[in-house]
Amino acid sequence: MKRDMDLVREILKSINEHTHGFAPRNLEINGYTKEQIGYHCLLLHEAGLLEATESTTLSSSSPSAIPIRLTWHGHEFIDNAANEKVWGEAKGAIAKLGDVSFSVWASVLSELVKQNLGINS
Incomplete structure (x- = not known):
């Protein structure tokens, strides 16, 4: 599966x-x-x-x-992934590559949240 x-x-x-x-x-x-x-x-x-x-x-x-x-990490991930806009942006970005690791998903979501907050990393 x-x-x-x-x-x-x-x-x-x-x-x-x-x-x-x-x-x-x-x-x-x-x-x-x-x-x-x-x-x-x-x-x-x-x-x-x-x-x-x-x-x-x-x-x-x-x-x-x-x-x-x-767990704490579960809360951290869903806090970044719960927003429909952010999730859609992440899926769109990742779809260009196909399957990626979970750590890439978490990183992309985190960066998108920061961008939506106007925080430059």
Whole structure:
């Protein structure tokens, strides 16, 4: 399964917007399967953006995790990625290259936020 940065963003937004510090019990994202969500939660856990519990079993069709909460780094990323304008600008810039690493996504988002604030780096 290929990493989907739109799904990454939606998972982090959903948890960030939840009333409590914990992730919703049954995290659902429109347009995505439980398998896709579970796999991306595992990736986010591995990247240090989520605390999660791995839930993969022998009968699982894909590796999976159940999200618990955002980490500091998860909050940092979604704070930069939540704005639709900034997200669209980042996607447009990155689309010129195709797939890039997560660190490039984070860097592009951070730079775009600074530009939108009028901060020169």
